[in-house]
Amino acid sequence: MRQTVTNWDGLNRRRFPRVIYPCLVVVQRIEGGSKDIILTHTENIGVGGVCLILKQDLKMFSMIELELDLLDLESHIKCQGKVVWNVQHKSDATNKPTFYDIGIEFSDLLPQERERIDQIIQRLVKNAEESTSP
Numbered sequence: 001m002r003q004t005v006t007n008w009d010g011l012n013r014r015r016f017p018r019v020i021y022p023c024l025v026v027v028q029r030i031e032g033g034s035k036d037i038i039l040t041h042t043e044n045i046g047v048g049g050v051c052l053i054l055k056q057d058l059k060m061f062s063m064i065e066l067e068l069d070l071l072d073l074e075s076h077i078k079c080q081g082k083v084v085w086n087v088q089h090k091s092d093a094t095n096k097p098t099f100y101d102i103g104i105e106f107s108d109l110l111p112q113e114r115e116r117i118d119q120i121i122q123r124l125v126k127n128a129e130e131s132t133s134p
Contacts, residue, residue: 018046019124025052026067030080031059042068046121047114049081049105055097058083066104070120077116080107 023045027038043051050068058064060083068077085103109117 017121017125018044018049018051019121021045021070021120021124023071024069025050027052027054027058028065029058030063030065043101045117047106047109047117049084049103052102052104054100054102057086057088057100058102060084060086063107064104066106070116072116072120074116077109077113079109079113081105082107 021044022041025040025042027040029036038054038056040052040054043053045051045068050066062083064081064083066077066079066081068079070077081104083102084105087101089099089101091098106114
């Protein structure tokens with residue numbers, strides 16, 4: 001069973017706020033000679049990084065290549081990132097796969113790509129505020 005965080009409205013108040021925004025991601029490991037390509041989606045995104053849901057663990061501080069499809073009809077964002085945290089989901093079922101939430105910090109995001117992500121975040125925050133105001 002997955003633990004849930006209560007009272008989280010999709011906006012995380014941290015150095016780089018994140019919002020729930022599922023987009024498609026291609027992950028490729030850089031280190032160790034492994035060329036595994038992993039297809040997944042984001043749990044949330046911010047201008048500083050993303051949280052990914054994976055069926056496999058990624059080594060802390062390992063470098064990876066990311067390709068993000070923000071689903072905004074523009075080109076995919078390609079950049080590198082570093083694994084900065086990982087959390088294994090708790091599960092009581094023995095026949096279900098193990099999932100991990102993996103925190104990735106962008107390491108070489110271009111300024112225009114950072115701005116593009118920021119615009120999406122600001123739009124989502126504004127929409128959330130408008131929908132919750134009386």
